[in-house]
Amino acid sequence: MSFLLLGFFIGLSLILAIGAQNIYVIEQGLKKQYVFLVCLICSISDLLLIFLGIFLFEYFRNFFTDNIELIFNILLLVFLVYFIITKIKIKHNEINIDFKNNTISLKNTVIKTLGFTYLNPHVYSDTVFFLGNFSKNFLISQKYYFGIGASIASFLFFFCLGYLSKFLSKYLQNQIAWKFINSFIVVFMSILAFYVLLDIIY
Numbered sequence: 001m002s003f004l005l006l007g008f009f010i011g012l013s014l015i016l017a018i019g020a021q022n023i024y025v026i027e028q029g030l031k032k033q034y035v036f037l038v039c040l041i042c043s044i045s046d047l048l049l050i051f052l053g054i055f056l057f058e059y060f061r062n063f064f065t066d067n068i069e070l071i072f073n074i075l076l077l078v079f080l081v082y083f084i085i086t087k088i089k090i091k092h093n094e095i096n097i098d099f100k101n102n103t104i105s106l107k108n109t110v111i112k113t114l115g116f117t118y119l120n121p122h123v124y125s126d127t128v129f130f131l132g133n134f135s136k137n138f139l140i141s142q143k144y145y146f147g148i149g150a151s152i153a154s155f156l157f158f159f160c161l162g163y164l165s166k167f168l169s170k171y172l173q174n175q176i177a178w179k180f181i182n183s184f185i186v187v188f189m190s191i192l193a194f195y196v197l198l199d200i201i202y
Contacts, residue, residue, distance in 0.1 A: 003142045007149025014126040021116040029165025034109045039162040045117045046154035053132030076119045080193040
């Protein structure tokens with residue numbers, strides 16, 4: 001049980017940092033668009049990567065080179081730039097304040113969710129490498145408890161984040177609030193893209 005709690009609190013501490021993936025989950029919650037699916041994809045992805053890191057850490061440490069990390073950074077930068085441009089192109093009078101209408105397709109939602117998850121190098125550093133490295137000397141049973149604890153933290157965090165945002169959306173159904181949210185997302189994503197660019201350059 002102690003390793004279950006250890007995994008839970010370490011996993012929660014890693015995932016609490018606000019990043020592109022979390023902002024996307026919040027946005028989907030505010031729009032009430034495929035909230036359960038988005039949270040489920042993010043949570044299951046974390047679970048898979050957590051156990052991948054726990055049981056295959058030595059393997060990935062030998063094969064995950066700086067060049068592969070550079071490729072992931074470039075892909076993430078391209079994805080973020082595309083997302084930012086899409087947001088900027090949205091005219092204010094085209095912003096959909098009726099959150100009950102799911103204007104984004106299921107396919108587009110799945111692709112974006114997978115993009116924000118698997119094109120983010122920090123997801124791998126937190127789940128595969130940090131948790132894998134941290135638990136490398138654990139016994140096999142301890143690894144299972146540790147991984148389950150960290151996975152529970154991910155499920156709890158993403159579903160709370162998504163559905164809390166969905167609950168708060170009823171207080172934000174006006175043009176001014178949604179324009180502010182849209183502008184905040186553009187600025188925040190631009191800052192993230194800038195830091196990713198610095199990682200690529202340096």
